[in-house]
Amino acid sequence: MTGGVLVLGSVNVDVTVVLEHLPRPGQTVSGGVLRRGHGGKGGNQAVAAARAGAAVRFVGAVGRDADGDEVLAVLAGEGVDVGAVTRADAPTGTALICVDAAGENQIAVAPGANRHASAHGVDLAGVA
Numbered sequence: 719m720t721g722g723v724l725v726l727g728s729v730n731v732d733v734t735v736v737l738e739h740l741p742r743p744g745q746t747v748s749g750g751v752l753r754r755g756h757g758g759k760g761g762n763q764a765v766a767a768a769r770a771g772a773a774v775r776f777v778g779a780v781g782r783d784a785d786g787d788e789v790l791a792v793l794a795g796e797g798v799d800v801g802a803v804t805r806a807d808a809p810t811g812t813a814l815i816c817v818d819a820a821g822e823n824q825i826a827v828a829p830g831a832n833r834h835a836s837a838h839g840v841d842l843a844g845v846a
Contacts, residue, residue: 722773724842727760728832729778729793729803730811731785740818749816756792757813758832768797775799779834785810786831802840806831 735749764776776798780786782805789810790800809830817823 722775723764723767724775724777724837724840725760725764725767726777726835726837727763728758728811728827728829728835729761729776729780729789730756730758730813730827730832731789732757732813732815734815734817736817736819738819740816740822740824747816756789758811760835761789761793764793764798765796773799775802777802777835777837777840779804779806779808779831779836781806781808781810781831783810785812802837804831804834804836806834808834 732755734753734755736751737747737749739747741747758778760776760778764774768774774797776793780789780803786805790803793800809828811830811832812828814826815823
């Protein structure tokens with residue numbers, strides 16, 4: 719990869735529910751449809767750069783699980799090079815996201831495999 723972008727960061731499965739209002743501590747709030755998507759700060763940056771036309775290599779970690787397979791397929795489908803992603807013996811990271819009617823959110827993350835992300839041994843030649 720010459721003149722490309724290298725992103726080192728987290729990648730998650732996002733589980734999102736839209737609520738009328740965010741719960742207060744100890745409160746249960748009924749919401750709408752549950753949506754599954756893909757995110758993580760690093761994953762989102764890698765996809766945005768690829769969509770903008772950059773050659774992107776993502777360095778991170780996912781689990782040896784179906785969620786890891788899915789996340790890698792989504793990144794690759796967006797044109798992101800996932801050859802430097804580690805498969806860890808931990809679950810793929812998951813973010814639980816509550817969004818209220820005004821668009822405010824609360825996010826809780828179980829980082830899982832993201833704790834194993836490392837650029838150690840990654841070929842940085844050609845990265846701008």
